Amino acid sequence: MAFLSIIIPVYNAEKTVGYSIESVLVQKWDDIEIIVVDDGSSDGSLTICKEYEKKDTRIKVIHQENGGPGAARNTGLQNAKGDYIAFVDADDYIENEMYDILLEKLCSTDADVAICGYIREYYKGEHLSACKKVTTESAEVSKKAWRQYFDEWYYKNYFNVLWNKIYKKEVIENYNILFQTDIYNGEDLIFNLSYFAHIQKVVVLDQALYHYVERRGDSLTHRCDPSFFKNKIYLFEAVSKFCQTHFSDSHSYCSIYSVFLRDCFQSIDRYYQDKETIKQIIDHPYTSIAIQNSASANGAFLLYRLALKSRLVWVVRKVSDLRKLFKNHLLGR
Numbered sequence: 125m126a127f128l129s130i131i132i133p134v135y136n137a138e139k140t141v142g143y144s145i146e147s148v149l150v151q152k153w154d155d156i157e158i159i160v161v162d163d164g165s166s167d168g169s170l171t172i173c174k175e176y177e178k179k180d181t182r183i184k185v186i187h188q189e190n191g192g193p194g195a196a197r198n199t200g201l202q203n204a205k206g207d208y209i210a211f212v213d214a215d216d217y218i219e220n221e222m223y224d225i226l227l228e229k230l231c232s233t234d235a236d237v238a239i240c241g242y243i244r245e246y247y248k249g250e251h252l253s254a255c256k257k258v259t260t261e262s263a264e265v266s267k268k269a270w271r272q273y274f275d276e277w278y279y280k281n282y283f284n285v286l287w288n289k290i291y292k293k294e295v296i297e298n299y300n301i302l303f304q305t306d307i308y309n310g311e312d313l314i315f316n317l318s319y320f321a322h323i324q325k326v327v328v329l330d331q332a333l334y335h336y337v338e339r340r341g342d343s344l345t346h347r348c349d350p351s352f353f354k355n356k357i358y359l360f361e362a363v364s365k366f367c368q369t370h371f372s373d374s375h376s377y378c379s380i381y382s383v384f385l386r387d388c389f390q391s392i393d394r395y396y397q398d399k400e401t402i403k404q405i406i407d408h409p410y411t412s413i414a415i416q417n418s419a420s421a422n423g424a425f426l427l428y429r430l431a432l433k434s435r436l437v438w439v440v441r442k443v444s445d446l447r448k449l450f451k452n453h454l455l456g457r
Contacts, residue, residue: 126227128156128290129206133196137214138168140337145176145183147217152224158183159200164190169214194303194311197286201296209293211286215337222333226290229327233264236323238290239282241332247339258282262330270326271371277328278363279379283320286312288334295322309352310359317366353391353405360384360410378419385414385428392444402437 130148134141141160148158160183162170170187177185186199197211208227212218222240230238241259245252258280265273277283295301301318303311320326360380367377388405395401405411415433418425431443 127206128208129204130158130210131200132160132212133193134169134214135163136165136167141214144214150220160185161196161199162187163196194305197303209291217335219333233327235325235327238327240288240329242288242334243332245337257332259330263328265326267324275379284313356387381414381418382425406435
């Protein structure tokens with residue numbers, strides 16, 4: 125039986141980490157280790173994790189000074205003994221057959237990575253207020269055929285994230301693939317770009333087995349930082365380079381432009397009062413390129429494109445207001 129290492133980075137997650145760990149402990153795949161990396165939490169997270177470590181020998185808890193999620197995951201990788209690697213965020217939880225299903229498919233198809241769908245959940249306090257299931261068709265895909273699927277994978281966040289996948293540790297070690305520690309948002313995408321550049325086969329399942337949870341006021345991805353848009357530019361350049369290297373047909377990756385338009389508005393949301401910075405986002409060359417190449421007819425993405433195309437600060441602020449109203453409704457703010 126294949127041995128699986130599951131890495132859980134933890135930072136100030138005392139309200140959710142217990143439920144997250146328990147969802148992993150009840151997995152039907154028995155041959156696992158759970159590496160919990162406390163990244164300098166200032167709440168009771170470390171104490172909770174230590175209690176679980178005492179109760180179950182499959183759990184190993186590591187405490188380190190705060191270095192961000194990339195550093196925490198690197199610590200997990202350096203301590204992992206498994207043949208395969210998976211990641212779970214401390215805010216989330218998984219279906220009790222997730223790894224049994226993914227590993228069986230990974231091993232039976234001799235693929236290099238297995239990917240499943242997910243359910244995005246929004247909570248008002250402790251109550252589920254809305255959820256969205258994100259899936260795509262099942263497929264076994266060789267590297268030569270990726271271009272047929274990549275656009276949808278990227279658009280639906282199948283490709284970008286860590287937590288809906290199982291990776292081969294052999295690939296990670298052979299190519300020294302680690303997480304960047306100098307960015308706080310998108311390090312998972314950069315990791316995946318490096319990993320996928322060195323593999324030959326992907327297996328995708330149409331089942332939603334991971335629960336991605338969003339609550340009011342949490343998540344590192346909501347932190348405001350002056351370098352936020354610069355970080356989005358860096359990610360756009362990285363995924364563009366990957367696509368240009370691996371896909372000859374530019375129509376195979378139109379989704380990267382739609383996602384960049386969304387990233388522009390995530391930045392505008394944060395810089396709402398800073399008219400000069402908003403203007404810089406509107407006038408950035410990549411924004412113009414994304415407007416020209418974005419192919420999505422989705423309502424939200426179409427609105428982003430039209431607003432940014434207007435090049436008017438007051439127009440993009442209005443769209444930002446609509447985004448906030450919708451998000452506040454979901455999260456009960």
